Amino acid sequence: MSPLSLPSVLPTVHCDTPAETPAEAPGSRVSAIRTVKSAIAVPETELKRWRRTFDANAQTTVNGEKHVDCFRSYLNPEQFVNAIAPKSDLQKIGRTQFASLFRVADTNRRGLVSWDDFVVFETILKRPDADYYIAFQYFDADDSGTITYDEFKNEFKANIGPDSIPFDFECDWVKLYLGKKNGTHVLGYGEFTQLMKGLQGERLRQAFKYFDKDQDGFIRSDQFKRIILEIAGHKLSxxxxxxxxxxxxxxxxxxxxxxxxxxxxxxxxxxxxxxxxxxxxxxxxxxxxxxxxxxxxxxxxxxxxxxxxxxxxxxxxxxxxxxxxxxxxxxxxxxxxxDPRWKAPSEQIEANPVSQATSVLQQVAESAYNFVQGGIAGAFGATIVYPIDLVKVLFMILGDWEDLSKCNLTVPNCRLVGQLLYKNSLDCVRKVFRNEGFLGFYRGLGPQLIGVAPEKAIKLTVNDFIRSRAMDPETGRIKLFWEFVAGGTAGGCQVVFTNPLEIVKIRLQIQGETAKLEGAKPKGAVHIIRQLGLFGLYRGASACLLRDIPFSAIYFPAYWHLKRDVFGEGYNGKQLAFLEMLASASIAGMPAAYFTTPADVVKTRLQVEARTGQTHYKGLTDAFVKIYREEGFKAFFKGGPARVIRSSPQFGFTLVAYEYLHKFLPYPFNGHDRTVETTLTSPPEDLSKVRARNALKILLDVSGDFGRRST
Structure with missing residues (x-):
């Protein structure tokens, strides 16, 4: 996209009205600004954006009469403010004060800003020094390109009230900038910027001296308040x-x-x-x-x-x-x-049963809202990594044991009778795809999605709930002990949903290959649930608790500390990018997944349906002992890398989805926010509007009433 030179895209306005286009004398404001316009190239996309802004606020009538030939469209002062004022600043700076900038944009002095004028003004706002440049144009009343003593004095007085603290224009400070010797000393643009930067300090000195009648170096509190309100009231809450x-x-x-x-x-x-x-x-x-x-x-x-x-x-x-x-x-x-826009949070004057009941209902409703979001996020994460989970389970149960070839199949302690199904994870992937196609990687996904919503939702909701109760409401900090408690409790609570879900999922996953091996017909989830019964669905629950409690206790604290301490979330108001958030969530899942693999291996062995010739486990301790005796210590970490590969991205995408749901679909009935939003942390506004605001604030350094009396 190549930038366009402004003169080639500006519309030509033809009108016989004398006020339409005054003569552009050399050195005049119009001539100077047109020169600026021609020196800056503007991309076509930006011109289109300016056009949309202009058209959204402009009209085509003057005093009820259409002037289609003269003015295709134009902005009056109120419409101009709508087009250029940042919405965030209208609380402390009045609309009439933003209208002061209309005088700079109205280069033809007709009381209207045309599309031509608007493009020129927006072009000026692209300058890196736009704030001072606009202030200079405001004080340059005769459009000469310089500012004289009289211009500075007259514009200053025109914008402060009669009751304002007087300013001595004959002081030494003013003479340093605008002194007279062999004629009048005028200010060029560079000198003017330095004068404006130091003006407020001189105003402050003169105002203090004005109230310090006895020159003892002290003033009263009400006098101090009056001084600050005049020169900096718009900067304070x-x-x-x-x-x-x-x-x-x-x-x-x-x-x-x-x-x-x-x-x-x-x-x-x-x-x-x-x-x-x-x-x-x-x-x-x-x-x-x-x-x-x-x-x-x-x-x-x-x-x-x-x-x-x-x-x-x-x-x-x-x-x-x-x-x-x-x-x-x-x-x-x-x-x-x-933050000058700061408002005190509404405080409840009197606690009563009705308000307390409302508060409880509010908490319940918010928890339910978070629960739904957690379910959606969990389903999203589970779907993405489900093929990895399938391979992990198949390999963990039917995978590569080197000593199987030496195993005496008549010995009861030999865990698996029959052929070796998978040599490694890649072999598992190839055989599943060859025998069942792409959909084979999603075998058992239905029960997973049905159960994953409450599983992940309860984990995320419980963790958030405990953290919010243990968190310092003012600092947002939580002690490490309570981080572990919140995560561990969340992991323990989810087992209510996790155990039945996983035992059905595992049996669905392994029966695809074993059914082909044994010539049996695969059974559905309903058949497995009927076969297990209520208590059977919680077989291996102790191992599930042993896995999920430490997993969550490791995962959630690691996630929050990675976000804050490694990627700097909240540091100077920083918000993490998508990849930073995904990295935090994924990295946190790695140690949590790997170090809890032994519990996952035992849980899986307890939950799988043992066939003839396989080792039977009576319980948690029995499973640990027999696995160690038959397969050695390494067996406890069988499938560990696959578990990391599966759990890390799953929780990464789940947490990212949950965070973004909170960000873009927050609970709509929240109370006051405890975060501190200022210009540094607020979402960035259009740079031209920021510069327009800053230009006005330079003028407001003259007086807080600047622009209220004349526009």
Whole structure:
């Protein structure tokens, strides 16, 4: 796909209306922006996306009259905001403030943005410095390409209210940028960007000096709150704004010093770095909590210089800890400081029987929802690896024993009478395919799918339930002991469904080849269930417990620690990719599957229907003893590699399916989420909208009221 040059794709607008196309004088805003447009190539797919956005918000009438010849379509200020504003920021930044950017897009000064204008504006947003570039265009009122002292002063005053804290335009700081000597000193684009970066600090200094009438270096808490609201109110949540006066409690005297005001402003200005340090430090902490020392230590370890002072750290923990700055805090405690959109979770004022009953029903409904998702995920994983499982079972029971050729078939201890069926796993695959075709690899899948839903569902649901109860609700951490308990309990509970399922499945799997060998007709699952009876379906249950409890106790903790400690899930808000999640789930299944193979071998031998000449096992202990005597220690790990090959991908795909079901089909009636979603962790928005938002925030550094008075 080759990019298209913008002038070749922009529509030509012909109109006799004087306001349609003003003269493009050299150096004018229109001429300068058209130059930018022609210098940047835009892929055709992006132009189409812009067109869809434009058409979705534009209209073709002006004051109720159609102007098809003049304006095919256009955006008024409200429609323009709909097209360019990120939806996530409209809580703290008003729509009228986003409309300030309309003035930059409306290059022809007609009160309308055409498709031509919109493409130009979107093209500007592709610049890496789009935020400062748009701010420069806003202050460049005469479209000259430079900003004079008067332009800066007039635009500044036009966007702050009459009751705002006054700003001295004759101060030395302004003169450093816009001083006069032998004429007027004007600002080019580069100089303007530096002025805007330092403007808020000068605003803060002047505002403090304005309230510090007696020049003792202190102001009252209400004055501090007014300063912060004017220059940074859009960067703070309502909870932090309400508690701004409490900054007086950090030092004796009941007033706020200039040092504290500057420290608070530095925290706001470096909030992205504050968040990164907090996320990293809490992620590495053993208990998921940090104190001021942990914060400063991690800051020193991950930054080149001491970025934050002890006073700034104290302010961070003061507002996150709701006044108790000395406690160890979890990531969730910092949410109100990190995210200006933060809302306090709704708290139940009064507990009553009705609400308690509703809460219980809610938990039951959520568990049932998870149960269904677990069943779907389990069926998916089982279907993918079922051929491997078939080969594993056949080889484990009828496979390659080297000493069979030496076996005296008249001796009762010789386990199998007859020919050697499979030399190895590949030989097993070839013979199953030759004798039964491709569908032979799915022999016994029906009962497996019928039983796998409750089996996997109960394992996943029980594990999640116990983990959620043992988990610290603020840090999301759980002690290793409880991880083992959750996994082991889940494995034990699933045996209720696992044992009947597997005994039927195993007998269905082995009878295909043995029936051909003996000339018998294969029996169905119903016949096997009737033959076994209720108690027979739980034959080998003790071995099944011996296998499933340690399997799950190993598997689930390994899975969660691989995700978090190896692949870094949650680190700075990271979400794992599909392959990372699949690798975590699959790798965790390897040790769990292999180390529980002895129990699986014994369980399988107990559950298979013994034929004439085969060794009969009376129980768990008897099976262990006889297998060891007849076949040696290696027999306990017979089929171990095949079990790893089968169990690892099965649980990998099962867990991945379960995670993605939770992600894309979450329980719809969940309460408040305890995760901390900020700009760093939220799903990425369209980059042009992000840059439009950042351009407005640079203007808001002038005043929180910027754009409310004029657009």
């Amino acid at each position: 309502d909870a932090v704004i309400e508690r701004l006066p409490t900054l007086t409690t950090l030092t004796p005297g009941g007033r706020i010093s200039y040092s504290e005001v500057i420290a608070f402003h530095n925290v706001i200005r470096e909030m992205d770095m504050v968040e990164r340090i907090i996320r990293e430090a809490t992620s590495k902490s053993k208990d998921g909590r940090i104190d001021q020392s942990d914060f400063l230590n991690h800051c020193a370890a991950c930054t080149r210089y001491s970025l934050f002072t002890p006073m700034e750290a104290a302010i961070i923990f003061h507002f996150a800890g709701r006044g108790n700055a000395g406690q160890r805090l979890a990531l969730i405690d910092f949410a109100q400081l990190l």
